[in-house]
Amino acid sequence: MHITNASERRYDLDWLRLIAIAIVLFFHTGMIFNKWDFHIKNAETSSTFGYWMAWSHAWRMQLLLFISGAGTYMALGKRTVAQFAGERFRRLFIPLVFGIFVVVPPQIYFEFISRFQNYGDFYKTVFEFKPYPQGGSFSWHHLWFILYLLIYSLIALPLLSYLRSPRSQSFRDKLWKTMGSPAGMLLIPAAIIVMSQVLLRPFFPEETHALVNDWAYFVYYLSFFIFGMIFYSNQNLWCSIEKNRKFLLVASVIVLIPFYLMFFNFYKTITLPWKPETIEVVFHVSANIGSWFWVVTIVAFGQRYLNRPHPWLSRANEGVYPFYILHQTAIIAIGYYVCQWSWSITAKFWTISLLAGISCIMFYVTCIRPFAIMRLFFGLKPNRKAVEVTQTASAVATAE
Structure with a gap:
């Protein structure tokens, strides 16, 4: 062993x-x-x-x-x-x-979408800090x-x-x-x-x-x-x-x-x-x-x-x-519209799963992974290349 x-x-x-x-x-x-x-x-x-x-x-x-x-x-x-x-x-x-x-917040919005005129109208309620699900949007x-x-x-x-x-x-x-x-x-x-x-x-x-x-x-x-x-x-x-x-x-x-x-x-x-x-x-x-x-x-x-x-x-x-952070929001946002289609449960399940998974992966690759601020917001370590460039520039400046 x-x-x-x-x-x-x-x-x-x-x-x-x-x-x-x-x-x-x-x-x-x-x-x-x-x-x-x-x-x-x-x-x-x-x-x-x-x-x-x-x-x-x-x-x-x-x-x-x-x-x-x-x-x-x-x-x-x-x-x-x-x-x-x-x-x-x-x-x-x-x-x-x-x-x-x-x-x-988008998850709560789609759950209660009929109560609001648009997302901006809903989003103001988040800052009332009333807990979900006891009538509020903070969760x-x-x-x-x-x-x-x-x-x-x-x-x-x-x-x-x-x-x-x-x-x-x-x-x-x-x-x-x-x-x-x-x-x-x-x-x-x-x-x-x-x-x-x-x-x-x-x-x-x-x-x-x-x-x-x-x-x-x-x-x-x-x-x-x-x-x-x-x-x-x-x-x-x-x-x-x-x-x-x-x-x-x-x-x-x-x-x-x-x-x-x-x-x-x-x-x-x-x-x-x-x-x-x-x-x-x-x-x-x-x-x-x-x-x-x-x-x-x-x-x-x-x-x-x-x-x-x-x-x-x-x-x-x-x-x-980042995938975990994003996945449920993607599922609910996509699922809200797919559930309105006249498809079978099986077709809807796989469509939502695949679209949500692909959306999260693409968002990570294009909008999170390359950018320092987005990496910070999604709990990732600083990009190695960016760190190396910063360290190199610092070393050059010190040498000069």
């Missing part, structure tokens, strides 16, 4: 990030056509979307946060705490503010991920600094002893995640998930971020994920049985002889357990089959962040 260096480039995580973002694109397009609430809806919907979206919903963002936790551990190794905090501000806070005032919508990641990165700094110090060796050895086995790496994190929801969901139920009052979700997603840091801090533990991938896959498939039994009961596909409250509890517990099981399983197979470079991987990986 190959034990990687903690600072070694993880191509598997880059690939998994790309795959997860692609799934997010299809997921949010699917929201237009399934039975769940969304900002815009097609006149005709289908239960079929719910079958695969329920499963992917259990791990897509959780996987991104686990990867972010591992990436955060790697990032601090090359920076001081002050440099790390400054970079988080530049790469997360600035895009978040830009997104709230520029990227997100971060899908950018909750950036907000959470910013907060997680800062509040996790003490733990992060500790994990990277020699003082944590004893703690990391205990992690290996307790979670190095397949049962340990599955059950201990899953138990912590479930317990957090058992304690918080009664006070912050799913129905209240909005601009505020979502502490149960905050802690839930924080768990995946922290476990990403913890697992990557011990390379024996990290590599044991790949070693036990077959066991993890079997366990993940088994936990889908109670999950989908409850889900099919919700959709009236089957009828279970249990109280609705019992079915609800079993569904949420199996979903929480399955979230962790599938995240660690996907990471395991990623380690096995995806940890290899590709000529365009680094370029594609740089564009993932």
Whole structure:
């Protein structure tokens, strides 16, 4: 078994990030056509979307946060705490503010387009700072991920600094002893995640998930971020994920049985002889357990089959962040018009997905990647060529 260096480039995580973002694109397009609430809806919907979206919903963002936790551990190794905090501000806070005032408002506009004469008439309401969806237009919508990641990165700094110090060796050895086995790496994190929801969901139920009052979700997603840091801090533990991938896959498939039994009961596909409250509890517990099981399983197979470079991987990986920021706005703007066409659901789904994806890629290539100010707004590092030119000019001026 190959034990990687903690600072070694993880191509598997880059690939998994790309795959997860692609799934997010299809997921949010699917929201237009399934039975769940969304900002815009097609006149005709289908239960079929719910079958695969329920499963992917259990791990897509959780996987991104686990990867972010591992990436955060790697990032601090090359920076001081002050440099790390400054970079988080530049790469997360600035895009978040830009997104709230520029990227997100069109989504709300298309949702309530009949209330306004034009976009300018609507946009003035954003600065009333009344939260969405309680009658206002101020929201971060899908950018909750950036907000959470910013907060997680800062509040996790003490733990992060500790994990990277020699003082944590004893703690990391205990992690290996307790979670190095397949049962340990599955059950201990899953138990912590479930317990957090058992304690918080009664006070912050799913129905209240909005601009505020979502502490149960905050802690839930924080768990995946922290476990990403913890697992990557011990390379024996990290590599044991790949070693036990077959066991993890079997366990993940088994936990889908109670999950989908409850889900099919919700959709009236089957009828279970249990109280609705019992079915609800079993569904949420199996979903929480399955979230962790599938995240660690996907990471395991990623380690096995995806940890290899590709000529365009680094370029594609740089564009993932702007793509995420833009994708939901593109989906809603394009979807609003496509849903008015007399096409089948399948044709509309693929048309919106492809047009939104292509639009985001083209906007990144032509309007974000070449320009320093746009790179700043979308959380990208300064262009290397621009930095080299600036450094060269500075050196010449100094020499003169």
